[in-house]
Amino acid sequence: MLRSGTCASAAAWLRLAAVGCILASSPFGAASREFREPDEHSLDRHGHYHSRDGSTVHQPAHTRDGSKPEGASARCRDDTWSFSHTHRGTCSRHGGVASWVR
Known part of the structure; x- marks a missing residue:
């Protein structure tokens, strides 16, 4: 079992990645987050x-019905949803980040 703040071997990292976990070095913090493509129809x-x-x-x-789409990481100030994998530059051409999604 890995403890917070320890470095994992490549094999351990791959096991964590396989179950959708993100290591504490993630720009989104220690919370588990799997990036998924949104449903294009929405x-x-x-x-x-x-x-x-x-x-x-x-x-x-924007979503057609205004709801949060699968895979969204942030809501921009112009009410679009961002699917960025990092904080840097997220919503930069959309008025900045209004709120982050977990």
């Missing part, structure tokens, strides 16, 4: 961008 935009770490991320979008 969104008004369908584009993607490449983040600095090279991952592909869905661009911020």
